[in-house]
Amino acid sequence: MNPLVLVIEDNEQNLYLMRFLLEKHGFTVAEARDGTTGVEMAREIKPCLILLDIQLPRMDGYAVAHELRKNDELAGTAIVAVTSYAMVGDRERALEAGADGYIEKPIDPERFVDQIKKYIHPREGEKPSLPNGS
Ligand code: MN
Numbered sequence: 511m512n513p514l515v516l517v518i519e520d521n522e523q524n525l526y527l528m529r530f531l532l533e534k535h536g537f538t539v540a541e542a543r544d545g546t547t548g549v550e551m552a553r554e555i556k557p558c559l560i561l562l563d564i565q566l567p568r569m570d571g572y573a574v575a576h577e578l579r580k581n582d583e584l585a586g587t588a589i590v591a592v593t594s595y596a597m598v599g600d601r602e603r604a605l606e607a608g609a610d611g612y613i614e615k616p617i618d619p620e621r622f623v624d625q626i627k628k629y630i631h632p633r634e635g636e637k638p639s640l641p642n643g644s
Pocket of ligand 1: 519520521563564565566
């Protein structure tokens with residue numbers, strides 16, 4: 511089974527680009543367009559990685575990270591904040607809220623998959639190799 515990534519992002523263009531790049535490299539992608547739905551979906555599908563926008567409707571990315579980190583079942587799920595390049599303070603806040611790391615917007619299509627792969631750790635019983643894609 512392909513590794514499952516949940517993208518929580520309300521910007522259609524960013525969502526489209528991340529989905530395109532992830533699927534091209536063999537990941538399965540689930541989407542949520544607001545923070546509340548993102549938390550619910552994460553609990554349900556337990557993805558290996560969550561890409562988390564900060565400015566989201568209903569519940570912002572900090573609150574989402576904080577909420578998800580209370581859930582032991584998601585201990586193996588990496589949370590990577592997707593923050594605007596200009597918003598330096600966002601990164602520290604995201605890490606404090608429970609994110610494992612961050613990547614910067616605008617997304618660099620050449621580097622995106624390499625940037626996120628380092629946060630994914632194989633779970634017990636799963637193959638340690640990640641898809642290489644094309
Ligand atoms: Mn946003």
